[in-house]
Amino acid sequence: MAPEADLHVVLLGRPALLRGGERVPLGRGLPTAVLATLALQANQVVSKAELGDALWDGSPPRGARDRIYTYVSALRRAIHGDAHTGPDVLESGSTGYRLLLPPDALDSGLVRRHRDEARAHRGRGDAVAELSSVESALALWRGEALAGVNGPLAECWRTRMEEVRLGLRTRRAHLLVAAGRPGEVVDDLRDLAASHPAREDVYHSLMLALCRSGRPGEALEVYSEARQVLVDRFGTEPGAALRALRRGVLAAGSPRTARPAPAADGPRQVGAMERLSNARPVTFVGRAEGIERIRADVERVRAGRGGALWIDGAQGSGKSALMAEGLARALADTEDCVVGWGTADRATASVPFGGLQDCLAGIDPDLREQVGLSAPDAVTGGTGPRTEARLWLGAVISTVRALVESAGGRPVLLVIDDLHQADEETLLVWRHLLTTTDSLPLLLVSACRPLPRRRNVDLLRVLATESGCGHMELTGLDDVDVVDLLDRAHPGVRTTAALVATMSGGSPGFADAIARASLRRPIVDWPAIPAEVADKVHAHLATMSKATREMLSCAALLGDSHTVGDILRASGKRAHDLLNLVDEALTGGILCEVDGARLRFRHPVVRRVLAEAAQGDRSGEEPAAEIEDQARHDGPALEGSELAGQALEGPALEATMLSTYGARPAAGRAALRDHPGAGLVPVQRAVPRPRQA
Known part of the structure; x- marks a missing residue:
């Protein structure tokens, strides 16, 4: 086994490097601070500038880079020895340094593992195993975290780990009280209350432990002490929980018994952190x-x-x-x-x-x-009845x-x-x-x-x-991120990942559906969009009104981009009705603006699904080419409207937008939202021919 396999870094106390359980001499002060800084960001590159800021609190002295090099070299010799020939645990690069350590080689990593185990035991209702994991985590502390190390990074991490330790100690107290061993935690809780006077949950646990130990008088004294501290130092009365516990002590001498744990085979409540982890x-x-x-x-x-x-x-x-x-x-x-x-x-x-x-x-x-x-x-x-709920x-x-x-x-x-x-x-x-x-x-x-x-x-x-x-407001991922996502989640589509990214328009949901379908049949061999992808698109469109979906079906036959006027002529709808439908499609992220005057589908796969469906619905009726030809002329929708015969493009469109809404075309969406009944439509005479789906 390589000697590096026995390395262990202590951060929960005075930082130290251990090999086989024995401390490796590093020297105090800055050499130890270098180890701590690299270990805090283990497996990540720490730049020389970051090291300088951490070691000298943001004000590195002259010659700081040379001193950092000296400290890192000494640390590398301590880790590897002079005759090292294997892979480096401490890597050097042009931008900085990286300390490669598995999670269990850090005491803070072991704390995280024990806490995760405790949460899992708690989810299963196994209080004994949870207590064992909590106590294993607490046993890793050897004093104040990063003792003797200064700097903003160390201070921030020290504060965070102190909160972790406080949470573990409080949880241990709860478990021991529930297990009928309240006397074992009274002294520890008194120390916590003295060092954290603002934590009402600590006072609550202490009062509960005293009550369960048959000492209700002392519990009431703790309440009085807590109230005095909170009023004098923070200007606030004790919260509802402490007041309720005090009333319970006064009424019966002890609060109600602990809530029984759910049966092992019964339903259990999923905790918030587990929900977060599942999501x-x-x-x-x-x-x-x-x-x-x-x-x-x-x-x-x-x-x-x-x-x-x-x-x-x-x-x-x-x-x-x-x-x-x-x-x-x-x-x-x-x-x-x-x-x-x-x-x-x-x-x-x-x-x-x-x-x-x-x-x-x-x-x-x-x-x-x-x-x-x-x-x-x-x-x-x-x-009971909903009508009474607001009471x-x-x-x-x-x-x-x-x-x-x-x-x-x-x-x-x-x-x-x-x-x-x-x-x-x-x-x-x-x-x-x-x-x-x-x-x-x-x-x-x-x-x-x-x-x-x-x-x-x-x-x-x-x-x-x-x-x-x-x-x-979340929009799509860029193509690079989508390709990266597919490379990790669906390595089998690596050769067509760029095509999937383009079709999805940056939507993670569409990208996943397209990638899954392409694993069964390559995209280039698709005669039409697969049903599972089309279902995903239709589910996405289901949040919109039927009229908007019909409008989008018309727009899908007009090519990659179009104007509101193009849709107006192709759909035969009234101008003020169409504006509301376009605004709904813009709000829902189906359409997006191009250069202020034109629209396009944000996700190409949506246009293709709609175009295929529309062409299928029109089979035996009016072909798509005839729809396009009809859209080249002013249809009945423009007759009698204030836009009949107008061609609002370029400067004319901008002037009209400015005079009507005080905004340029790029602000068209806001204008539509604020004036949904307005009759302004950017009309263009030339309509692009539909591309093949």
């Missing part, structure tokens, strides 16, 4: 700006500043994947956030507050119990606020996917919460399709924008 795609590419946006929002709420993020995108654009991937990366290696993840669908839409209930269902059961959310219908208060609106909002307060200073992230399908009561609660994020450590994340249109969803979107909510 996270196996393969994810691109969207770097979106990932960074989510990470920045999570960091802001960790700093105590609430906020909201609204993600718009058509079906199959990757909204859920982006949310799951971004949050998974932002929440990695930490348990400092309370997360609720829900999905609105037809089932939840049929129940008042159903979407909100699904979002809160996966939150930590102990925290849910503190605010009275342990029952399945706790959010709705057991309401409970104030109580539901108060319950959610109590949950945020009871988190003990931890930020709360509430996520609802497919918000466009949410019930009206959930939308009302979401609307209220949007107005409170400036005063609560609360981050609201929602994903929504632009169609079908719903008045209350549209109003909520406007309110979110006006209240400073972050907004992302």
Whole structure:
């Protein structure tokens, strides 16, 4: 076995390099800081500039590069020895250095593995195994993380790992209390309360442990101490959970017994982090700006500043994947956030507050119990008829606020996917919460399709924008990202990946469907679009009105690009009716603008499916060529209209747009949205001949 196989890096304490369990001499100070910085970003290239910033807190001295080279050389000798001939564990490149280590060679990596095991045991209801995994993770700490290492990177990571350790210690206390061993955690919880005076969840656990130990008087003293600290230092009264526990102690001397674990063969509640993990795609590419946006929002709420993020995108654009991937990366290696993840669908839409209930269902059961959310219908208060549900609106909002307060200073992230399908009561609660994020450590994340249109969803979107909510509108991936995605997910289509990317127009959903179909039959041999791909397209179009789908079928026969006037003449529709249909297609991401005056299908596969269907429907009737010839002349739709005989192109079109809407053609979509009944249509005399599908 190579000597590098026995290497282990200690970060949870004073950083050290171990070989076979023995410490390798590195020298204190900056040489050790080099090891820590490279290990924190193991298996990634760390540039020399990043190393300089980490070692000298952003102000490297003269000759810093030479000193870094000296430290790295010494570290390499310590790792490999003088007679090393095998592959390098510490690689050097023109841009920086990379330390190659498997996850288990880092104590922080082992912590992550034990935490994942604990969550899995918890999902199965195995409290004994969960406790064992939690204690294994805690045993890896040898003191303060990165002790003796300075710099912003070390400080940030040290804070994060302290939150991880706090979460593990708190969870261990919960498990021991539930197991009937409360006396074992009282001292540890007292230490935690002293070092984290703002954490109400720690006070709650301490009070519960004292009560279960038969010491209700001491539990009441803890409440008094907690209240004094919270009022004097933070200007706030204890939250609802602590007050409820105090009332229980006063009334009976001890709170109600712990909730029994579900039977092994019975249904179990899927936790929020497990939902997030299930939603996270196996393969994810691109969207770097979106990932960074989510990470920045999570960091802001960790700093105590609430906020909201609204993600718009058509079906199959990757909204859920982006949310799951971004949050998974932002929440990695930490348990400092309370997360609720829900999905609105037809089932939840049929129940008042159903979407909100699904979002809160996966939150930590102990925290849910503190605010009275342990029952399945706790959010709705057991309401009956839907007409009575809104009478409970104030109580539901108060319950959610109590949950945020009871988190003990931890930020709360509430996520609802497919918000466009949410019930009206959930939308009302979401609307209220949007107005409170400036005063609560609360981050609201929602994903929504632009169609079908719903008045209350549209109003909520406007309110979110006006209240400073972050907004992302997902369009397609670029061809490079689609090819990368296919290369990872479907290696068998590598030779035609570029063609698949072009046909899909950047839609991950379409790209996946086309790739799967091409594995069964090469694209070049397709006599027509395969049924499974066509079904995907028709499902995508199902969110639009029947009239818009008919308009798109006409547009599909006009070639790759066309004007509104072309569609007007080919479809025979009235101008003001057609404008609304075009706006719906633009909003739904089926059409997009080209040079302000022309339109084209965003996804070529959609045009081809519609063209094939339209040509099939017209077989034996009027051929596509005749439709095109008819479109070359002013049809009945223009007779008597204000556009009859006009040809609005170039400067004339711009002048008309400016005089009518105060906007140039590139702003045509906004103009259509603001004036849906207007009669302005960019008409051109020449219509391109349809290309073969």
